[in-house]
Amino acid sequence: MPEPLEAQENNVMNEPTVYPTKETVLADAGVKRTTEEAEIDLDAPRMLRQRQRTQSPVYEEEFVGRLSKRRNRLLRHASQPRWHNQAYMLFLALRQHPDRCLSRPELIKAALALDLKISQERNLPRVFKGKTPANSASASLTTNTDRYFIPFKPEGSRSTHFKLAYEPGDFKKAVEEYRKWEKKLAEHDWPFCFGVPKEGMHMEPGVGAELKEELKADPDRNIMDGKPLTKAEPSEPSLGGVRDEDDASHEKNQDMTKLAQDEGEKTPKLDENGINLKDNERTEESTESAAAYPVAIKQEPLADGEEEDGKMLETHTVEIKQEPSEEGEHEDGKTLEQRKEEELAKLDLSDVPTRWQDIVRVAPSTIPGAGQGLFATRKLPYNIPLGFYFGVPMTEDEFDSLKNDVGRASEYSIMYRRTVLDATDDNGQPFGDPDGEMYCPFHYMNETTEQQANILFVEGVVVNQVICWTKRDIEPGEELFVYYGGDVERHWKEDKKPADAVCESKQV
Numbered sequence: 001m002p003e004p005l006e007a008q009e010n011n012v013m014n015e016p017t018v019y020p021t022k023e024t025v026l027a028d029a030g031v032k033r034t035t036e037e038a039e040i041d042l043d044a045p046r047m048l049r050q051r052q053r054t055q056s057p058v059y060e061e062e063f064v065g066r067l068s069k070r071r072n073r074l075l076r077h078a079s080q081p082r083w084h085n086q087a088y089m090l091f092l093a094l095r096q097h098p099d100r101c102l103s104r105p106e107l108i109k110a111a112l113a114l115d116l117k118i119s120q121e122r123n124l125p126r127v128f129k130g131k132t133p134a135n136s137a138s139a140s141l142t143t144n145t146d147r148y149f150i151p152f153k154p155e156g157s158r159s160t161h162f163k164l165a166y167e168p169g170d171f172k173k174a175v176e177e178y179r180k181w182e183k184k185l186a187e188h189d190w191p192f193c194f195g196v197p198k199e200g201m202h203m204e205p206g207v208g209a210e211l212k213e214e215l216k217a218d219p220d221r222n223i224m225d226g227k228p229l230t231k232a233e234p235s236e237p238s239l240g241g242v243r244d245e246d247d248a249s250h251e252k253n254q255d256m257t258k259l260a261q262d263e264g265e266k267t268p269k270l271d272e273n274g275i276n277l278k279d280n281e282r283t284e285e286s287t288e289s290a291a292a293y294p295v296a297i298k299q300e301p302l303a304d305g306e307e308e309d310g311k312m313l314e315t316h317t318v319e320i321k322q323e324p325s326e327e328g329e330h331e332d333g334k335t336l337e338q339r340k341e342e343e344l345a346k347l348d349l350s351d352v353p354t355r356w357q358d359i360v361r362v363a364p365s366t367i368p369g370a371g372q373g374l375f376a377t378r379k380l381p382y383n384i385p386l387g388f389y390f391g392v393p394m395t396e397d398e399f400d401s402l403k404n405d406v407g408r409a410s411e412y413s414i415m416y417r418r419t420v421l422d423a424t425d426d427n428g429q430p431f432g433d434p435d436g437e438m439y440c441p442f443h444y445m446n447e448t449t450e451q452q453a454n455i456l457f458v459e460g461v462v463v464n465q466v467i468c469w470t471k472r473d474i475e476p477g478e479e480l481f482v483y484y485g486g487d488v489e490r491h492w493k494e495d496k497k498p499a500d501a502v503c504e505s506k507q508v
Contacts, residue, residue, distance in 0.1 A: 101163040193384040195347030380474040389466040390440035391421025448481035455482040
């Protein structure tokens with residue numbers, strides 16, 4: 001016989017209350033746990049102990065309400081598009097201005113207004129949160145992690161101004177920049193890379209000397225560990241670099257992270273709009289005539305908050321410490337230009353290449369059925385820059401809406417921080433005409449494993465510059481292979497046995 005209803009109610013009341021855990025809350029919400037979400041505090045057992053001490057029904061309602069709010073926040077976070085971040089909100093605000101240029105206070109005000117508008121229209125959380133969202137926007141401008149902006153200070157202005165580092169989707173401008181990089185590379189860098197020391201001449205440690213010694217000590221060491229970011233230290237002699245002093249987009253985007261952290265330890269002085277006045281008074285250092293230098297590549301983990309797009313090719317970055325300017329003096333009292341001339345005088349420059357056709361050629365790949373590949377036409381020394389991977393810079397949302405499903409655009413595109421470099425034409429196909437307006441031989445490099453690759457993608461100091469760097473000596477006739485990353489969308493359809501699955505191709 002079933003128990004009376006009153007007895008059932010008493011039994012239920014006597015049973016201990018079961019509170020939700022982190023796993024049950026997230027599971028009920030249908031949210032997959034990410035690393036970031038796993039760190040969110042949903043400590044139900046601690047709250048249960050507090051309730052047992054208070055025995056307050058009001059507290060129980062408050063507890064359930066707090067869990068509900070956190071669950072909703074997780075759901076909103078999971079639905080946010082990848083471009084929805086502080087830096088890109090500032091980028092959009094600056095791009096909407098006719099002059100593509102605003103002072104710090106004006107840009108912050110415009111970004112906060114745009115953030116509110118997008119939040120209301122798309123039902124997204126605001127990217128600038130907290131009690132002082134203006135300070136968050138100012139800090140994002142100061143760090144400039146994604147190199148979206150070029151800071152400068154107009155004559156007579158007390159406030160730092162910002163302009164776009166590049167114009168998205170501008171093919172002609174991208175080609176123009178690429179040609180400048182090529183010219184600078186051939187004229188200023190390759191003499192040091194390919195020049196041969198004259199008999200009896202003593203040369204200082206050359207390109208990658210430090211890393212070369214490390215590899216001799218540990219020949220099994222692989223300098224590429226698959227991380228999307230690496231850092232590097234300069235080695236001598238100093239090269240002229242590929243930065244063009246006459247182009248504003250080649251100005252250095254200073255890494256102001258440390259400065260921002262130092263200032264963050266102090267109480268900020270705010271104006272009536274909540275903007276840090278100290279930020280507005282900061283003088284940005286002029287960076288004209290900065291140059292890139294040869295580097296020894298060292299691997300470091302991906303910075304916190306960075307994201308990878310599985311459909312994009314993987315790049316690596318070098319952070320190059322600037323040597324004294326050509327006008328400045330070195331420790332020995334000589335200018336950089338004088339030191340460069342002295343080093344060049346010690347080299348035989350008769351066999352230095354002047355264009356990419358002098359060092360590589362496109363020909364059928366050694367991989368059966370793989371289409372075209374890229375081959376060395378001469379010996380390519382270890383740890384030198386060979387050229388650049390061309391791509392038209394686009395924002396992530398523009399690429400997703402315009403090119404993501406067009407032809408093979410996703411396969412050939414590569415990431416520079418949060419900027420997509422689209423390496424294909426309007427039909428999503430790679431540029432295949434050697435006599436056309438754009439023809440990048442490095443688009444023809446096929447893929448191999450990290451250990452087998454002889455080329456490394458290196459993120460240059462110049463905005464949107466991806467350098468093709470040698471990982472070892474490459475002999476004449478040898479095919480160039482690069483590791484594109486583990487999550488690249490493949491168009492290689494041939495089934496391979498494990499023993500044969502050494503190389504892959506973007507079959508051209």
